[in-house]
Structure formats: structure tokens, C-alpha cells
Amino acid sequence: MKAVRLLEYDGPLVFNEVPTPTIASDEVLVGIRYTAVNHLDLVEASGKARQILPIDLPWIPGHEFSGVVEQIGSDVAAYAPGDAVFGTTTGTGAYAEYLAVKAMAIARKPSNLSFEEAASVPVASQTAWQGLFTHAHLKAGQTILVHGGAGAVGTYAVQLASNAGATVIATASGNDEAYLTSIGAGRIIDYRKTQFEKVLQEKVDVVFDLVGGDIRRSLLVLKEGGILVSAVQPVSQEEAAAHRVSGMMMRLAPSGEMLDRIGRLLEDGTIRADVATEYALEDVTRAWEDLAGSLPGVHGMPPSGQAAARRKSHGKIVLRVA
Ligand SMILES: NC(=O)c1ccc[n+]([C@@H]2O[C@H](COP(=O)([O-])OP(=O)(O)OC[C@H]3O[C@@H](n4cnc5c(N)ncnc54)[C@H](OP(=O)(O)O)[C@@H]3O)[C@@H](O)[C@H]2O)c1
Known part of the structure; x- marks a missing residue:
């Protein structure tokens, strides 16, 4: 499958072929449609906080996603192949075509949200x-x-x-x-x-x-x-x-149950999801520059000329995977 990977701390993001993950009995394999970028991705990749936020290199970033269930583990009863879902990862893996994720970390995608919008929601x-x-x-x-x-x-x-x-x-x-x-x-x-x-x-x-x-x-x-x-x-x-x-x-402890409750508030129109910008997965470096500009200095990443400008729209930056 295609994936974005970081090979060394503070190194460039590379886009290449890696093996598709296999699933454990309590996991599902999700075909990712969209993922979203988070400040945490940049902090983890920089290595500046590796004592408290270590990553295993090579690393596929990505804390959240929307997509379609492709396979289910033998203990999974709540989902079936073809279900549209969204959720969080354990801090890795969503900048890729497929993701193995615990069934308890996901929820059904709200029916009124596009995959693009749904990927912006979980974190x-x-x-x-x-x-x-x-x-x-x-x-x-x-x-x-x-x-x-x-x-x-x-x-x-x-x-x-x-x-x-x-x-x-x-x-x-x-x-x-x-x-x-x-x-x-x-x-x-x-x-x-x-x-x-x-x-x-x-x-x-x-x-x-x-x-x-x-x-x-x-x-x-x-x-x-x-x-x-x-x-x-x-x-x-x-x-x-x-x-x-x-x-x-605080540090987020995500759960499929909480996400399901949030999903219902989105579905009944009580709250709404906003997407600021969409990039193709291949353009992840530009997406990261864009995000870094919204909290200048916080990540120790000096914003480039473009990133230093305030984002014009609200909401998350998402990456189109498929
Ligand atoms: N602890 C956790 O579990 C957890 C989970 C998620 C996120 N976070 C952290 O939460 C922070 C926010 O994340 P986010 O995704 O919401 O970021 P974001 O979408 O980039 O939003 C940052 C916002 O902060 C505003 N801002 C910048 N300086 C400000 C100031 N001095 N006073 C008031 N507003 C200011 C920006 O406004 P302008 O564009 O107008 O400057 C922008 O609207 C990040 O540091 C992220 O790492 C922590």
C-alpha cells in the first residue's frame, strides 16, 4: 500500500510502498479515505519531545481518519466489511491506504458528513x-x-x-x-x-x-x-x-463510545464539522507547513512565508488518501 513515512527524526516525509497491515482478532482493517493533520504529528516527528512522545521509526504519522471497513477480526461483532467509519489511531498509521485499528477506537461515520468532514472530527x-x-x-x-x-x-x-x-x-x-x-x-x-x-x-x-x-x-x-x-x-x-x-x-484518551456520542450530535445538527483545507496525501509536506503557521513558534518550526500567514478558513486540514 502507499503510505507517508518518516525515516528519521526531523527528516523529510517520504511517500512510498509498504506492506499492508494485518489485523488482530479485536481489530478491523480500514481502507482510509481521508486523514487529518494535527500539531502533535509535527511535534512527534521533530523528535523534540521524544522523551514523552516517542515514536518507532520508520513511522507512518496519523492520529485520525475516515474510511470503509475492509476486514474484521474474529472477535469483532459491531462492524462488517463495507461500513463507513471514523476514528482515532494509537498515534500512528493513518497517513496510509490501509490501517489496522481496534474496533473500540472507531465509530460509525455520521450519515450527513462526507468522508472529508468525518476525518476532521475525532481528535x-x-x-x-x-x-x-x-x-x-x-x-x-x-x-x-x-x-x-x-x-x-x-x-x-x-x-x-x-x-x-x-x-x-x-x-x-x-x-x-x-x-x-x-x-x-x-x-x-x-x-x-x-x-x-x-x-x-x-x-x-x-x-x-x-x-x-x-x-x-x-x-x-x-x-x-x-x-x-x-x-x-x-x-x-x-x-x-x-x-x-x-x-x-490533559492528554486525550479517545474512545469509540465518546466518538459515537459526538457523531450523534453531528448527525442531528447540534454541532458541525469544519474542514479548512484539503491536500492530497502526496502533498503532506505543504499541509504540515500550513498547520505549523497557525501556532507560530510553538513547535519550534519557524513558519515559512506562506505558513506565517493566518489560515483563511476554520477547521482542520485534511489529507485525501483515496
Ligand atoms: N492535549 C491533547 O490531548 C491535545 C489534543 C489536541 C490538540 N492539542 C493541542 O491543542 C492546541 C490547539 O490545537 P488545534 O488543532 O485546535 O490548533 P489550530 O486549529 O491550529 O488552532 C489554533 C488557533 O489558535 C489561535 N491562536 C493562536 N495564538 C492565539 C492566542 N494567543 N490567543 C488566542 N488564540 C490564539 C489561532 O488563531 P489565529 O489563526 O487567528 O492566530 C488558531 O485559531 C495545539 O497546541 C495542539 O497540539 C492537544
């Missing part, structure tokens, strides 16, 4: 769901501040929090205001012009951090007993305690 939506509900225990009537509200994870956080009955404030570029308002944000703070802690008059119950930076600024705007959940950096327990709040860094 961002589950990160938002877990950040809001598993870790921050967000409830109706509470107020949440989402940093990076217009990003891939942020747009799910805004939609899910709003749907849960919370008041949503988001930091984002000012020209994302209309978009974010349309998906449920009550207030946008333009991070390019304003320091959020200087303009927020009332304190919030939850901060969901998808950007990073000085966490003390976020701790300052939390109510006593509030919580800061960061998807991007550790939170000092001493600093949090000094502000009489709690804080934690």
Missing part, C-alpha cells in the same frame, strides 16, 4: 469533550473562557459548551468574531489587540487553554474553586493553589 472533538466534561466538569449556567476558540479544538469547545448551557467567552482573532458568534460564543476577545485579563469584568468558572503562554494570566480570571484545563502545557499546582483554583494538563 479535535474528543479533546474538547474530554477537556470540558471529563476534566472541567462544565455545567449549565457556568461561564467558560476558551483560549484559541477559532482553532480546530476550540470550535468544538465553543459548540459543546454552548450546547451544554454554559456562557462561552473565547479568545481569537477579531475577524473570527462573526464565525464564533454563529457557533455559540457569547463574547470574543481579540487576542491580537487586547489582553483578556484586562477586559474581563467577571471571573469565570473554567478556562480551557488551547494556546499556552503565561498561565498566571488565566489563573487570575478564575473564580475561587474554578479550574484551568490546558491541552498544551503543564499547570503549576503551587500557582493554582495560590489562586485558590485547580489546574491540570
